[in-house]
Amino acid sequence: MELNDINPNVLNVKPSSMREFDHEISADPQIVKLTLGEPNFDVPAHIKQAAIDAINDNYSHYPYFWGYAELREAAAKYYQEKFGYHYTADQIVVTVGATEAVADAVATLFQPGDAVILPSPAYPLYDASIAMHGLKQVRIDTSKTDYILTPEAVQQAIDDNPGLNIRGLIITDPNNPTGVAYTEEQLKALVPVLKENRIWVISDEIYGELTYGQKHYTLSTWLPDQTVIVNGLSKSHAMTGWRLGYVFGPKGFIDEIAKVHQFTVTTPTSTVQYAAIEAMKHGQNDAEVMRKQYEKRRDFVVKNMREAGFDVVHPGGAFYVYAKIPASLHMDSWTCARTLAKDYHIGLFPGASFGDDASIRISYAASDEALKAAMTAIKKLVADKSVVGDK
Amino acid sequence: MELNDINPNVLNVKPSSMREFDHEISADPQIVKLTLGEPNFDVPAHIKQAAIDAINDNYSHYPYFWGYAELREAAAKYYQEKFGYHYTADQIVVTVGATEAVADAVATLFQPGDAVILPSPAYPLYDASIAMHGLKQVRIDTSKTDYILTPEAVQQAIDDNPGLNIRGLIITDPNNPTGVAYTEEQLKALVPVLKENRIWVISDEIYGELTYGQKHYTLSTWLPDQTVIVNGLSKSHAMTGWRLGYVFGPKGFIDEIAKVHQFTVTTPTSTVQYAAIEAMKHGQNDAEVMRKQYEKRRDFVVKNMREAGFDVVHPGGAFYVYAKIPASLHMDSWTCARTLAKDYHIGLFPGASFGDDASIRISYAASDEALKAAMTAIKKLVADKSVVGDK
Known part of the structure; x- marks a missing residue:
C-alpha cells in the first residue's frame, strides 16, 4: 500500500x-x-434497567437522526436545571459521545486554513481534530496563569499572528488534564475579546457535574451566538463505553451540524438513547x-x-x-x-x-x-x- | 446566527x-x-441476551478504539466463511454502523478537489459525504445497463473528464436503491480499468447476506490493494438502530482510518460490541x-x-x-x-x-x-x- x-x-x-x-x-x-x-x-442500576427494557421491547430501529425528541426535550430540561443552559430541544443533537460532538463541531464551523486557539496543555482529541480538518492551531501556554486562559493571552495570540484567520477556540471546563475549573469571573472576562474578534467557542463541559466546592458556569450564558457546548453522560453517569453525548448551540448552527452528524454516524445506539432518557428524567442525583x-x-x-x-x-x-x-x-x-x-x-x-x-x-x-x-x-x-x- | x-x-x-x-x-x-x-x-434473541448480559456484567468502559480484539477476530472468521474476505483482525476497524465506515473511508482516502465516481442512482449518503469533504463527483448513469456499472462506462467517465483527478469509486453491491446484485463476471470486468487508473473502491456490501438465487462476490478478491469494504450487522442481523459496522482494508490504509475513527467517535457502544461478538460466533444463520x-x-x-x-x-x-x-x-x-x-x-x-x-x-x-x-x-x-x- x-x-x-x-x-x-x-x-x-x-x-x-x-x-x-x-x-x-x-x-x-x-x-x-x-x-x-x-x-x-x-452505570446506575435504573439506567441499566432502562437499556435492558429497550432491548426487550425491541427498540432496535433507526431513531430520528437528531436523537429521539423525548431525549432532546429531557436533556434541555436537565441541563437548564443543572447549569442554566438556555437551549430548546431543536437546539440539541444527540451524538456518539462528546468525541463526535467535538469532531462534528470542528467540521461544521471551520474550513481548511482557518486557525483555532488551543489553551495548552490540552486534551489531544482537539489537536487531532484540528489537524484532520486541515486547520492551523494557535497554542496558548496557560501554565503561568494557573492553567486559566486569560483575555490578555487571547489578545496577545491574535496580535502575534496577524497572518492567521483565527476563528475558533476550544476550551475545556472543568479542565482535562489540569483539573482546573473556571470561576464565573474568569469566564465573563473572556467574552469581550471573543465577541470583538468573532471567535467561536467549542466549550467542552463534559466534566460539568464534577466540581468540588465551586459551581459550574458556561460561557454560553454570555456568548450564546458564538458558543457550541459539548456535553454528555460519560462522566456524570459513568457511561463512557456507552457513547452518549450532546451538542448544544444556536439554531442556525445546529441545523448545519445535524447534517454532518447524520452523514457521519446516522445516530447513536437506540437502546442507549432510551437509557439516556431515564438518566435525564430520573438520574439528576x-x-x-x-x-x-x-x-x-x-x-x-x-x-x-x-x-x-x-x-x-x-x-x-x-x-x-x-x-x-x-x-x-x-x-x-x-x-x-x-x-x-x-x-x-x-x-x-x-x-x-x-x-x-x-x-x-x-x-x-x-x-x-x-x-x-x-x-x-x-x-x-x-x-x-x-x-x-x-x- | x-x-x-x-x-x-x-x-x-x-x-x-x-x-x-x-x-x-x-x-x-x-x-x-x-x-x-x-x-x-x-434482533435475534441470542444477540439481545448477549447485550443484556454485557449490561449486567458492567461492560461499560471504553473498548480499545479499534473495537474489541475478540470481535475483530470473530468478524475476520465470519466474513471469510461467508464471502471469502481475506482480512485478519488487524485489518478491521469496528465502526458506528456502515455510515461511519463510509464517512471515515472518504475522509481517509481523499482530499479536497479529488473526484469520486458514483454509479447513479446512488444512496444519498455518498453524495453528502463527497460534498462535505469538498470532493467532486462524477455520476455515471447506469440505467441503460440494467443498473450495473461497466468498465466501458468507467473509461468513458475518465475520458470525458480529463481535468479531474478521479481517485475513487463508491459501489453498493447488492445495490440500494435498485436491488441489483453483481455477478462474479460483472465485478471482475471492472478490475483492469480500476487498477490501471489506480482508482480506490469503497465497496459497500451491507446487503451481502441478502441475495436471492445468486451468490455475493466482493471486488476485494481481485483488487485487494485498492478496495475498502464497508459492512455491518444492520441488515444481516436486523440491528439498524444498534449501530455496528466494519471497515476492512489493506493494513496501511486501516492504520490511517483507525485514527480518523478514533478522533470521530472513539468507539461504538461497548455492550453492542459484545452483542456483535455473539452474532459473529453464533449468528451465522x-x-x-x-x-x-x-x-x-x-x-x-x-x-x-x-x-x-x-x-x-x-x-x-x-x-x-x-x-x-x-x-x-x-x-x-x-x-x-x-x-x-x-x-x-x-x-x-x-x-x-x-x-x-x-x-x-x-x-x-x-x-x-x-x-x-x-x-x-x-x-x-x-x-x-x-x-x-x-x-
Whole structure:
C-alpha cells in the first residue's frame, strides 16, 4: 500500500499516544492504572434497567437522526436545571459521545486554513481534530496563569499572528488534564475579546457535574451566538463505553451540524438513547455519589503529590491531578511515566500527551487501593531517583 | 446566527430528503411506510441476551478504539466463511454502523478537489459525504445497463473528464436503491480499468447476506490493494438502530482510518460490541430466516409492480424494488411519491432522492400486510391517474 494515496491531513494526525501507551502498559499484569479518564463506577442500576427494557421491547430501529425528541426535550430540561443552559430541544443533537460532538463541531464551523486557539496543555482529541480538518492551531501556554486562559493571552495570540484567520477556540471546563475549573469571573472576562474578534467557542463541559466546592458556569450564558457546548453522560453517569453525548448551540448552527452528524454516524445506539432518557428524567442525583468519592480522592492525591515534591495547581473539578515533576528528578514527562510504568507498575499519562513536557496527569477515577499504591510508588520514585544539587 | 460562519462544504450538503420525507409522512396516522431500509424483524434473541448480559456484567468502559480484539477476530472468521474476505483482525476497524465506515473511508482516502465516481442512482449518503469533504463527483448513469456499472462506462467517465483527478469509486453491491446484485463476471470486468487508473473502491456490501438465487462476490478478491469494504450487522442481523459496522482494508490504509475513527467517535457502544461478538460466533444463520421472507416479498412486489405497468430490473439482492414510473402517469418521482403519500397513505421514496427522477423505490423490508396494501394502492393510482394517448 502506498501512503501517498492517503489524505495528507490524516497522515499528519499523530496516533493517540495516550491510548497506545495505555494499551502497551496493560500487558503488565501487575500494572495499577491511573491513565484513562474512566469512572471506576458502574452505570446506575435504573439506567441499566432502562437499556435492558429497550432491548426487550425491541427498540432496535433507526431513531430520528437528531436523537429521539423525548431525549432532546429531557436533556434541555436537565441541563437548564443543572447549569442554566438556555437551549430548546431543536437546539440539541444527540451524538456518539462528546468525541463526535467535538469532531462534528470542528467540521461544521471551520474550513481548511482557518486557525483555532488551543489553551495548552490540552486534551489531544482537539489537536487531532484540528489537524484532520486541515486547520492551523494557535497554542496558548496557560501554565503561568494557573492553567486559566486569560483575555490578555487571547489578545496577545491574535496580535502575534496577524497572518492567521483565527476563528475558533476550544476550551475545556472543568479542565482535562489540569483539573482546573473556571470561576464565573474568569469566564465573563473572556467574552469581550471573543465577541470583538468573532471567535467561536467549542466549550467542552463534559466534566460539568464534577466540581468540588465551586459551581459550574458556561460561557454560553454570555456568548450564546458564538458558543457550541459539548456535553454528555460519560462522566456524570459513568457511561463512557456507552457513547452518549450532546451538542448544544444556536439554531442556525445546529441545523448545519445535524447534517454532518447524520452523514457521519446516522445516530447513536437506540437502546442507549432510551437509557439516556431515564438518566435525564430520573438520574439528576446520580453524579453526586461519585462526586463525593472523587472529592475525597482528589484531596488524598493532591496532599500526597505535594508531599512527594510535585507542584499541583488547585483542581476544582474533573477527576485529574496535574502535577509538575520535581526538578530533582531530572525527568521529562515521558521518562517519568515510562519509569513509573516499568519499574513501579504504576500507569499514568505524561504531560507531553497534552503538549507540556514538565508534568504528569493522574486520573483519580480509580479505586482507593489503586491511588494508595500509586502514591506510595511515586514517593518511592522520588526517593530512589532524585539527584539533588547538580542542577 | 450568520451562516457565513459555517464551513461552505457543509452548507453545500443537502439535508437528506429521504429522512425528512419519512419524518413528514409519519405524521399521517394511516400511513403505510415502505420507505426506510429497515428490517421489520427483531434482533435475534441470542444477540439481545448477549447485550443484556454485557449490561449486567458492567461492560461499560471504553473498548480499545479499534473495537474489541475478540470481535475483530470473530468478524475476520465470519466474513471469510461467508464471502471469502481475506482480512485478519488487524485489518478491521469496528465502526458506528456502515455510515461511519463510509464517512471515515472518504475522509481517509481523499482530499479536497479529488473526484469520486458514483454509479447513479446512488444512496444519498455518498453524495453528502463527497460534498462535505469538498470532493467532486462524477455520476455515471447506469440505467441503460440494467443498473450495473461497466468498465466501458468507467473509461468513458475518465475520458470525458480529463481535468479531474478521479481517485475513487463508491459501489453498493447488492445495490440500494435498485436491488441489483453483481455477478462474479460483472465485478471482475471492472478490475483492469480500476487498477490501471489506480482508482480506490469503497465497496459497500451491507446487503451481502441478502441475495436471492445468486451468490455475493466482493471486488476485494481481485483488487485487494485498492478496495475498502464497508459492512455491518444492520441488515444481516436486523440491528439498524444498534449501530455496528466494519471497515476492512489493506493494513496501511486501516492504520490511517483507525485514527480518523478514533478522533470521530472513539468507539461504538461497548455492550453492542459484545452483542456483535455473539452474532459473529453464533449468528451465522440469523439472516437466513429473514432472507427467505424477503425473497417471497420481493417476488410478490416485482410481480405486482409489473402488473401495474412499472418496469422493474431483476433485483437479485437487498430489499428494494426500483420501479420505473409508467409514462401514462406523466409524473416525476416526487409527484408520484407525494401523491401516493397524500391520497393513498402509502409512503415510498422518489428516485430523485437517488439522483434519478424516473423511478420510485419500494422497501420490502415490511410486513406482508403493508406490501399488499401498497400494491393495491399503486394499482389504484395507475387506474385513477393514467392519461393514455396524449403523449
